[in-house]
Amino acid sequence: MSLLEVKDLKVRVEEREILHGLSLTVNPGEVHAIMGPNGSGKSTLSHVIAGKPGYEVTGGQILFRGEDLLEMEPNERAANGVFLAFQYPVEIPGVTTWNFLHAALNAQRKARGEDEISSPAFLKKVREVAKSLNIPQDMLKRGVNVGFSGGEKKRNEILQMALFEPAVCILDEMDSGLDIDALRIAADGVNALRSPERAMVVITHYQRLLNYIVPDFVHVMSKGRVVKSGGKELALELEESGYAQFEDAA
Amino acid sequence: MPAVQETVERVRRIDVDQYRYGFETLIESDKAPKGLSEDTVRFISAKKNEPAWMLEWRLEAYRRWLTMTEPTWARVDYPKIDYQDIYYYAAPKPKKTLSSIDEIDPEILKTYEKLGIPLREVAILEGVEPPPGGEQTPNRKIAVDAVFDSVSVATTFQKELKAAGVIFMPISEAIREHPDLVQKYLGTVVPTSDNYFATLNSAVFSDGSFVYVPPGVRCPMELSTYFRINERNTGQFERTLIIADKGSYVSYLEGCTAPQRDENQLHAAVVELVTLDDAEIKYSTVQNWYPGNSEGKGGIYNFVTKRGDCRGKNSKISWTQVETGSAITWKYPSCILRGDNSSGEFYSIAISNGFQQVDSGTKMIHLGKNTSSRIISKGIAAGKSQNTYRGLVSAHRKATGARNYTACDSLLIGDKCGAHTVPYVEAKNSSATFEHEATTSKISEDVLFYCIQRGLSQEEAVGLVVNGFVKDVLQQLPMEFAVEAQKLISISLEGSVG
Ligand SMILES: Nc1ncnc2c1ncn2[C@@H]1O[C@H](COP(=O)(O)OP(=O)(O)O)[C@@H](O)[C@H]1O
Ligand SMILES: [Mg+2]
Numbered sequence: 001m002s003l004l005e006v007k008d009l010k011v012r013v014e015e016r017e018i019l020h021g022l023s024l025t026v027n028p029g030e031v032h033a034i035m036g037p038n039g040s041g042k043s044t045l046s047h048v049i050a051g052k053p054g055y056e057v058t059g060g061q062i063l064f065r066g067e068d069l070l071e072m073e074p075n076e077r078a079a080n081g082v083f084l085a086f087q088y089p090v091e092i093p094g095v096t097t098w099n100f101l102h103a104a105l106n107a108q109r110k111a112r113g114e115d116e117i118s119s120p121a122f123l124k125k126v127r128e129v130a131k132s133l134n135i136p137q138d139m140l141k142r143g144v145n146v147g148f149s150g151g152e153k154k155r156n157e158i159l160q161m162a163l164f165e166p167a168v169c170i171l172d173e174m175d176s177g178l179d180i181d182a183l184r185i186a187a188d189g190v191n192a193l194r195s196p197e198r199a200m201v202v203i204t205h206y207q208r209l210l211n212y213i214v215p216d217f218v219h220v221m222s223k224g225r226v227v228k229s230g231g232k233e234l235a236l237e238l239e240e241s242g243y244a245q246f247e248d249a250a
Numbered sequence: 251m252p253a254v255q256e257t258v259e260r261v262r263r264i265d266v267d268q269y270r271y272g273f274e275t276l277i278e279s280d281k282a283p284k285g286l287s288e289d290t291v292r293f294i295s296a297k298k299n300e301p302a303w304m305l306e307w308r309l310e311a312y313r314r315w316l317t318m319t320e321p322t323w324a325r326v327d328y329p330k331i332d333y334q335d336i337y338y339y340a341a342p343k344p345k346k347t348l349s350s351i352d353e354i355d356p357e358i359l360k361t362y363e364k365l366g367i368p369l370r371e372v373a374i375l376e377g378v379e380p381p382p383g384g385e386q387t388p389n390r391k392i393a394v395d396a397v398f399d400s401v402s403v404a405t406t407f408q409k410e411l412k413a414a415g416v417i418f419m420p421i422s423e424a425i426r427e428h429p430d431l432v433q434k435y436l437g438t439v440v441p442t443s444d445n446y447f448a449t450l451n452s453a454v455f456s457d458g459s460f461v462y463v464p465p466g467v468r469c470p471m472e473l474s475t476y477f478r479i480n481e482r483n484t485g486q487f488e489r490t491l492i493i494a495d496k497g498s499y500v501s502y503l504e505g506c507t508a509p510q511r512d513e514n515q516l517h518a519a520v521v522e523l524v525t526l527d528d529a530e531i532k533y534s535t536v537q538n539w540y541p542g543n544s545e546g547k548g549g550i551y552n553f554v555t556k557r558g559d560c561r562g563k564n565s566k567i568s569w570t571q572v573e574t575g576s577a578i579t580w581k582y583p584s585c586i587l588r589g590d591n592s593s594g595e596f597y598s599i600a601i602s603n604g605f606q607q608v609d610s611g612t613k614m615i616h617l618g619k620n621t622s623s624r625i626i627s628k629g630i631a632a633g634k635s636q637n638t639y640r641g642l643v644s645a646h647r648k649a650t651g652a653r654n655y656t657a658c659d660s661l662l663i664g665d666k667c668g669a670h671t672v673p674y675v676e677a678k679n680s681s682a683t684f685e686h687e688a689t690t691s692k693i694s695e696d697v698l699f700y701c702i703q704r705g706l707s708q709e710e711a712v713g714l715v716v717n718g719f720v721k722d723v724l725q726q727l728p729m730e731f732a733v734e735a736q737k738l739i740s741i742s743l744e745g746s747v748g
Contacts, residue, residue, distance in 0.1 A: 052699050078705040090700045094718030100704075103714060108705035143718070160704065 001066045003028050003199050004049075004168050010059035011041075011048050018044045020224040021060065026168065029196040033210055033235060034203045036221030037243045042203045043087060045221075046170045050084040051077050064168075078104075079111035081167030085157040087176055092144035097156065100144045101126055101163060108164060129162045133189050151182030158189035169193070170201045175209040187212030207239040222246045282339035288312060291453050294339050298422045298456070301429060311442040311452030318446045324609040325638045325670060326578050328514070328551065336485045336516060338454045407471065414470050416500075417462040421489055424460035431462055435493055439522035439559045439586070447518040447580075448555040451487045455520065458488035463498040463529075472728055474503045485516040492522070494529035496562065501532040503731055514542075514577060519554045527562030527589065532570070534727050535583075536735050539575035546605030546634075549577025556583035557613075560592035560621075568595040569612065570726045572735040577606060582640065584613035587621035587649075594623040597726040601716075601739060602635030602667070611641040611672075616652035616682070625656040628720045631667035638670040645682035652682040660690040661719050663712065713739065 004026040011019040018041050026032055036042050048055050049062060051074030062069040069077060092100065106116045117125070130137060135155055145153050154174055161169055171190065175183050190213050194200065202213055210218075210232065218234040219226045220243070227246045228234065282293045291312050295305040320331070411418050417428060425432050442452040459475045475490070494500055517539065523531050533556075542549025552575075558567035569583040579602075585594025596612035614623035623643065631637040637660065645652040660669035671688050693715055701711035717724070717736055724732050 050703050052703075053695070074699070074702045075705050075707050078703055084703050086700065086703075088696075090694070090697045092697060092701075092715060092718055094721035095714055100701075100714065103710065104701070104704035104706055107707065107710060111705065164705070 002026060002063070003065060004069075004201075005063040006045070006049070006060070007063070008060035009045075009048070009057065009062065011044060012056040012058050013044065013054065017058070018224050019048070022221075022224065022226055023060075024201075024219065024226065026199045026201060028167070028199055029194075030217065031194065031200045031202060031213065031215045033213075033215035033218045033232075034201060034221055034226075035205070035207070035218060035235065035238060038205065040221045041224040042205075042221055043172055044224075046084055046172045046201075046203060049077075049170060050074060050082060075107065076111060078164070078166075079108040081165075083161055083164060083166035083169045085154075085161060085169065085171045085174060087173040089145050089153045089157055091146045091148075093146050095144050096141055097144050098123070098126065098140040101140075101160065104160075105163060126159075126163060130159060133159055133162060133192065134185070135159055149182075150177035151179075151185065154178060154182070154186045155189065158186060158193070162189070162193055167197065168199045168201065170203065172203045173205065174202070175204055175206060183209065184212060207235045210235045220246055280341045281337050284337055285334040286312075286336070286338060286454070290338050294454055294456055297339065297341070298425070300422075300425055303429075303433065304425055307437070307442070308453050311449050312454075314443050315446070315449040315453055318449060320446050324580050324640070325636060325672075326580060326607040326609050328578055328607075331514075331516060331551070333450075338485055338487070339456050341456075410470065415464040415467055416469050417460065418473050419460055421458045421460040421491060422456070424491075428460070428462070431493065432460070432491070435522070435524055436491055437522075439524060439557050440520050440555050445555060447553040448520050451489060451518050451520045451555070454485075455487045455489035458490045458519070459492075460490070461492040461500060461502065463494045463500045465496040465498060465526075467495075467498045469498070469500040472501050472503060474505070476505045485518065487517075488519045490519070490521040492524070492531055492533070494523075494525045494531045494565075496526045497528045499530045499532075501534070501728060503534040503536070503728065505536045505538070514549060514551055516551045517553070517576075519556075521554070521556040521583075523556075523558035523567055525558070525560050525562060525565035525567055525589075525592075528564045529562060530566040530568070531558065532568045533558070533583070534731060535569075535571040535573070536727075536731060536738065537571065537573045537575055537579075538738060540577075541575045541604060541606050542577040544604055546577070549606070550575065552576035552579045552581060554579075554581045556581065557586065558584070558594070559586045560589050560594060560618075562592070563589040563618070564591045565589050566593045566595075568597070568726070570595075570597040570723065571599070571610075572723075572727070572738065573598070573600040573608065573610060574738055576608075579606075579608040579610050581610045582612055584615065585623060586615045586617065587623065587652075588617045589621075590618040591620050592618055593621065595726075596623075596625045596627070597723040598627045598639075599630070599720045599723045599735075599739070600628070600637060600639075601630045601632075602637045603632040604635060605633070606635040608636070609638045609640055611639045613642040614644070614654055616643075616645040616649040616654070618649060620651040621649060622653040623655075625654070625658075626722055627656075627658045628723055629658070629660040629669050630663065630716055630719065631660065631669045632663035634666045636668045636670070638672060640672045640674075642674040642676070643684055644674075644676040645679055645684075647678045650679055650681045652677075652679075652684075654682075654684045656684070656686045658686075658688040659719070660688075661716065662690065662692045663716075665692075 002025050006022060006024040009019050009022045010017060034042055057070055102122045109116055126140060127137060145156060174186060178186060202215060215232050218230055218232060220228040282290055288309060291308045295308055440448050442449055461473060463469050492502060523533060525531055539550035539552055560567055567585050571583060573579055583596060587594050594614050600608045600610050602608045612625055625641060627639045629637040629639055639658045643654045658671050662669055669690055673686055675684055677684060697715055698711045701714060702708060716739060724735060727735055
């Protein structure tokens with residue numbers, strides 16, 4: 001059974017169809033890259049998988065471990081192992097990162113029928129994870145993403161990914177707004193989380209990121225469809241010839 | 251359904267389901283005849299065995315009240331109150347004098363147990379989770395005065411307080427036992443003629459707390475009063491008077507709940523605080539009167555006059571309030587900064603939901619030299635509620651060097667509620683520096699979705715965001731009550747308990 005199967009997915013936003021029958025199959029351990037120009041529907045796909053309100057699925061289905069993902073509440077999806085690293089992580093003033101992560105982890109554990117984790121045990125765990133990712137402890141005490149640099153926000157996403165240990169991670173434009181050093185640090189974090197059980201879907205506009213997170217498969221999206229799939233060499237090909245060649249195919 | 255819409259829907263349903271204090275205690279009670287007249291005032295005074303001066307004081311207030319009209323300037327809307335359709339006095343029976351807690355009606359004890367308020371003298375609030383890296387606070391003792399309908403039913407830790415010289419007792423007892431102190435201060439901060447509701451209170455108040463902290467004494471524990479309205483069709487008119495003599499300090503907290511009822515009930519309290527030279531009073535309120543049901547039926551009309559007089563130099567009065575209950579709140583805890591170098595603070599969280607209407611704020615009246623005040627107000631409106639901050643900062647001609655900082659932030663949940671800010675500023679001398687900041691924001695769908703994607707439920711996400719929004723004010727509450735208040739905030743906005 002595949003981990004995540006998107007089958008002929010059709011999605012509307014405000015009466016306009018954005019995804020016109022998109023399919024994608026992801027197995028444990030695989031890293032998939034989804035590339036495509038702005039407006040091709042990449043974020044829409046990630047939002048629908050995560051369950052963001054405001055999208056209407058008019059056709060197709062999404063299976064997660066063989067179960068209908070679209071039937072699950074968004075927080076249930078999180079508890080079951082679906083993680084979306086946001087392109088623009090939001091700021092939550094007055095809520096410390098530490099508190100937020102503790103509340104979220106306990107909500108997930110509760111949903112899975114596991115015991116809640118106590119404050120001291122959690123503190124120990126989150127400090128270990130932060131350390132393994134070279135994230136300064138200081139970040140945990142600050143308000144969630146408040147006053148964080150672009151690089152810090154992305155690292156905070158990776159910290160959460162490491163903490164929640166999801167089965168499938170969708171990374172939406174992780175490279176946007178990062179300079180090359182910050183990009184490398186973030187990519188190192190993601191690579192450290194690759195494992196035979198975990199799948200990743202790396203969404204990006206640019207090939208650059210894929211030099212650091214080397215995918216097993218590359219899919220090219222255009223105008224709400226996957227127009228070409230291949231191995232990692234497809235990314236390089238795109239780098240040379242651009243997206244224009246696919247516009248017609250779509 | 252978009253996230254915010256859904257939140258609004260959920261929040262709307264909660265009032266009825268989530269008001270955990272809405273039970274009624276079945277006990278017999280002793281009531282005054284319905285309605286208000288000189289006889290009612292005499293009845294109450296007689297019930298309390300009051301001295302003649304007190305009765306005179308009440309009657310004067312009553313006659314004054316007859317000449318006054320109900321204020322209409324607040325942004326609140328309610329049907330006309332029939333003052334003859336209210337019981338002005340209700341006391342649990344039997345009425346023999348209680349000499350120990352064991353003599354209290356077990357039904358009442360049970361009520362306070364259900365409310366989580368300890369009437370037995372034990373150190374409470376164990377197991378409060380320390381903040382990360384924070385120290386475990388030692389269990390502190392908290393002395394409690396419990397007021398059930400019109401009378402005080404228990405005051406704890408009397409002996410220890412007495413040893414420190416602190417007087418903490420029902421005001422009805424203080425009138426008999428400490429008439430000099432009461433006569434010297436009662437009505438000197440909120441005069442009997444002050445406003446319609448305060449004047450009514452002066453005529454018919456039945457009980458409340460009295461505190462006197464002698465010179466140089468730091469009160470050895472938190473003092474706390476819990477008010478509970480139980481009877482049907484009764485008004486609650488409590489009166490609190492706190493005096494911090496020279497160089498003393500006291501921290502006082504009040505909490506309030508009432509059963510769920512279809513009719514509106516009137517609560518018109520008066521609180522007077524006096525600080526003499528170098529003294530400080532910290533007054534915190536967690537107000538959770540029944541807010542009415544999801545159709546806006548029932549709930550408490552909370553029309554309250556609270557005022558502190560920084561009478562001495564270098565004295566300080568700090569108000570902190572967490573307001574989550576009541577159908578209508580009309581309340582402006584204020585400070586008169588009379589002593590030179592005195593300071594006043596007002597920290598407020600006002601949450602309105604369903605059909606609640608809140609018109610609350612503060613007045614900082616700068617009279618002395620080099621006085622300072624600080625106002626931090628956080629208003630949260632959800633459902634179809636209306637939430638108004640109304641504030642006045644004024645500096646008298648002689649109040650040179652007066653300083654004020656005001657920050658009013660409003661958070662809207664959904665689009666059927668309203669938040670309003672009405673700040674008045676009057677500076678009668680040019681050396682005053684007044685700063686004012688105000689923001690209004692909506693709880694963002696992106697923020698909610700971010701939290702939900704990390705596993706939190708919609709209600710947990712709202713609770714988290716709101717708690718972050720009010721953090722500056724929560725930090726002003728005594729630690730134990732901050733935890734309580736945080737839970738209360740989540741409950742009043744979430745669909746799930748705990
Ligand atoms: N909330 C929305 N309302 C209206 N149109 C939207 C919304 N979200 C996305 N779209 C439209 O859907 C298309 C795909 O957008 P998006 O998924 O963000 O693409 P990408 O992430 O590939 O840049 C764009 O044309 C965009 O304008
Ligand atoms: Mg995008």
